[in-house]
Amino acid sequence: MPLVALRDEALGYGAGAVLRQITLSVAPGERVVLLGRSGAGKSTLLGALHDRIVGGGHRVALVPQDHALVPQLSVRHNVLMGRLDDRSAAYNLTSLLRVRSRDRAEIDAILDRVGLGEEAPRAVEGLSGGQKQRTALARALYRGGAALIADEPVSAVDEGQAGRLLDEMSAAFGTAILALHDVGQARAFATRLIGLRGGRIAFDAAPGEIGAGELERLYAA
Template structure:
């Protein structure tokens, strides 16, 4: 059953079209990796998918989207701000709700952030901030996970562990990546963007690292080796 269908739509920012005449269908239950150079249109595509799915999808943006001065707990809690009234959220800012504190504590422990609930995000490393952003998305408890480079700031071992947790908690996932081996080994389908066009759309099992080279013309034929290094 289709999760989402795009039929010859022009996607972009304001009057600037980045992805003209785009047609794609995403099936429910699919795990889709989006690949392509920076500027190829991955973020633009994800923004449109997010707009259309709305509350069905958990969102993990590029750049984390965290509030540096707030604690790990409060940043993760923001994943469910829309489920509580303004007064309840204000009270929680001053005095965390016990139930939420326990639930978020278990979640961040699962992601390797044990003991950091009270720590301001500005004091964390890049990899720790990335995990906080993922925790916030998981805390939303949606059926679909949308991620714009959610694994970019963590080491290969952490990337595998985090991806496993993301996929275990969501029926469907659509994630922009740069780790080629991860895309081939842990996703059902790979969509490749280049120059504002979909130039690759195939089951991951039918692809090889070498077949992804066309997505990165400026990197030369050894580009796929970076994908190996990034995921071993």
């Protein structure tokens, strides 16, 4: 049974459809990467899949492209927010004053894994773009869930660090749906690549089944 399925759907914001005739399903255990030029509709499709999975009663960890962090709060507090909906209002309020030791230990272990251990008490507003991106990923790792949905989660870090972070995602989540701009990273991570062009799905196949010509056409002007 698929975790999520779309059937011949038009997707977009407001009155305009960005994507049309979208039919796809994602099964538990798949690692799906969306490819395409800027504006092809990757974020739109990720948003639709996120909403459907959550609507189906599943827990989802999310790494949005804009990070969705609170600048004035520390890295540690921003990661803590990954589980706000698991706890009472009183618990969350007191955690703003002082993070409990059991939460701190778990969060700091995750921050070490993404290379931010020394930044835990630092306000997010003082971080670099790559550090903010890793904070958002740490929040998703702390949240956990049936699936990870991430929109360009390693675009602001170097190639070696990106590979390590993608490995962390793969190990932490049985199912993942990502948008990536680097084709090499996508091929290494994915069990399935979906290319978007002209408002439609241009291809949907295993990485080994997609040739260089198809990728060139996907990104052609």
